[in-house]
Amino acid sequence: MKAPVAEQAVGKTSERPATKAAPVRKGTATGTSKAGSSAKAARPASLADRPIGELWVEYQSTHSETIRNFFWQKYFPLVRYVAEKVYARLPAEVDVNDLVSSGQFGLAEAIDAFDLTKGVKFETYCVNRIRGAILDELRAMDWVPRLVRSRTAKLQGAADRTFVETGRRPTNDELMALLGIDGDEREKLEKDGSAIATVSLNRKCFSSDSSKEVTEIDVIRDASQSDPLEDTQRRDIKEMITKGLSRAERLIVTLYYYEEMTMKEIGSTLDLSESRVSQMHSSILARLKAQMQHKARELQQQ
Numbered sequence: 001m002k003a004p005v006a007e008q009a010v011g012k013t014s015e016r017p018a019t020k021a022a023p024v025r026k027g028t029a030t031g032t033s034k035a036g037s038s039a040k041a042a043r044p045a046s047l048a049d050r051p052i053g054e055l056w057v058e059y060q061s062t063h064s065e066t067i068r069n070f071f072w073q074k075y076f077p078l079v080r081y082v083a084e085k086v087y088a089r090l091p092a093e094v095d096v097n098d099l100v101s102s103g104q105f106g107l108a109e110a111i112d113a114f115d116l117t118k119g120v121k122f123e124t125y126c127v128n129r130i131r132g133a134i135l136d137e138l139r140a141m142d143w144v145p146r147l148v149r150s151r152t153a154k155l156q157g158a159a160d161r162t163f164v165e166t167g168r169r170p171t172n173d174e175l176m177a178l179l180g181i182d183g184d185e186r187e188k189l190e191k192d193g194s195a196i197a198t199v200s201l202n203r204k205c206f207s208s209d210s211s212k213e214v215t216e217i218d219v220i221r222d223a224s225q226s227d228p229l230e231d232t233q234r235r236d237i238k239e240m241i242t243k244g245l246s247r248a249e250r251l252i253v254t255l256y257y258y259e260e261m262t263m264k265e266i267g268s269t270l271d272l273s274e275s276r277v278s279q280m281h282s283s284i285l286a287r288l289k290a291q292m293q294h295k296a297r298e299l300q301q302q
Helices: 002-042 052-062 065-087 096-113 122-141 146-166 172-179 183-193 228-242 247-258 263-270 274-301
Strands: 204-206
Touching: 052 065, 065 096, 065 122, 096 122, 146 172, 146 183, 172 183, 228 247, 228 274, 247 263, 247 274, 263 274
Parallel strands: none
Antiparallel strands: none
């Protein structure tokens, strides 16, 4: 009768450790998951993941350099966008990269001066500041004062309106009557408005068959160098004119037409009288005229 009781007690004793071990393992797993969740929540979020309004509030209170650099990188494409729109209406000698450089100052000023309380989107406010900075730089580069440029624009606008209404360009008297100015003032406006502008010699002139672009400096004329074609033509004409002439006659032609000496100076050089030099000159011209007519007939036959 006692044996079953002992077995029962042993069975209960053997079951207790297993029953107590389970909660320990379960509690350990739960503690690990909670620690992982708290570590994940403690990890700082990047600026790109945070709301833009929250960043603006923090920047205007702390003026953080990190947030300012983030704004610079985020909104820099607006500078290129505005610069290219302005560049589309400008002459070719203006470099779009110069406009981008000027627009960067407008972006920096917009970031510092933006006010959240105005209720305006930063993109709208920034575009106006960038465009203003670019226009200020263009005005500084312009050689013509703004007043003269404005009056010249009025003169051109009056001419365009007359062309639209009548189908022809207005006369100077009609322009003066439209603008209420006199002739001297009109001429001054046209002269001031057509001021000379600087042009880069590295600007593209035209495309070539090769991969290299032809720039202005490649085709600019060098006045200090002579044209080989013109030199050859002048030499051929000189040989044709002096052909069949004596030495004295060739000297008269050379000294009179190429050295630009007078008849008296030629006579002193050749030990001849001025009248004799004039007589020989007239004879040379008559013979040369006959030679040129004969040469023209030969060319026509060919």
